[in-house]
Amino acid sequence: MPRVSAGHLAARREQILDGARACFSRYGYEGATVRRLEEATGLSRGAIFHHFGDKDSLFLELARQDSRRMAQVVADQGLVQVMRDVLADAALGGTGISWLGTRLEISRRLRTDPAFRADWEKHSRELTEAVQGRLERQRQAGVVRPDVPIPVLTRYLELAFEGLISHLAMGLPADDLRSALDVVESSVRRG
């Protein structure tokens, strides 16, 4: 095997993850065939699976990366902003940086696979903690309504988020969703 620098290796992994994200987002987990993953990444199956073992490992690495990034955006901008991003992305047909592709498959596994649910708990909790931490800081800044406990507002925002993912997954009408998110946002704010 040729020697490659650590930087080159990391860049190659990112190239694969970015292509795979677009591919899962567009075709769903089942529809993201090896041939389509090759097209989306511009690399051969040999190169892809040299870095990630198999399709499931590739998906899980992507899902973990998405989950960490989502927790970061939540910490910086709040879960409502993540919902707006997901919605804007869905309106564009799911191209660009999309969390919807991995979220749908994650939701499906959480519903149907108790072992996965236990494995994934750490990531679910990470997201919950990011939402909670953000709400606490926003409350201290006087932005969040003072009359409802933070864990309740956290659960409320998570319900809206799960509803949005489910709604988009079921292909239900997307009109008025942006305005519905305004209602979600205003209902956690003071006054």
Place this chain on the structure above:
Amino acid sequence: MPRVSAGHLAARREQILDGARACFSRYGYEGATVRRLEEATGLSRGAIFHHFGDKDSLFLELARQDSRRMAQVVADQGLVQVMRDVLADAALGGTGISWLGTRLEISRRLRTDPAFRADWEKHSRELTEAVQGRLERQRQAGVVRPDVPIPVLTRYLELAFEGLISHLAMGLPADDLRSALDVVESSVRRG
């Protein structure tokens, strides 16, 4: 075949539907085997499928019945009350009159089966119209906030409903959900 009265026939169909509802609710669609349907209804498979043809027809009849009843409760008491019923039922382990069992399978089919989605559209619309009609009457009665259009509030309530179903389906923590529903309810109300 022995002659039976129309009343007897209707009672027998109800007996089957009630038993099947409990069975689907407890075991899910896949887990509701013919043997379990026999146990739950107290009838033989011959009697069950004499009335409903096959398991899928039985399920769809139940789903349609649940959907009509749900639209009725929505018209009378609002979608938030349906959510409270679903939550109370889930807390009891899904026994009693449960919409969760059929809703989960309906959600799954809506996500994965475009033909079913087209078939089911009438029922989705019926529920949406029930939510909208209720909100309009409540607004005339001065209960609903006047500053957000009714279609937006309708979509908002549907998002919360879908989020609740999804949340329960994923087996995520149920604490604080009742209080989160209070936030949903208060955010559609006036001041």
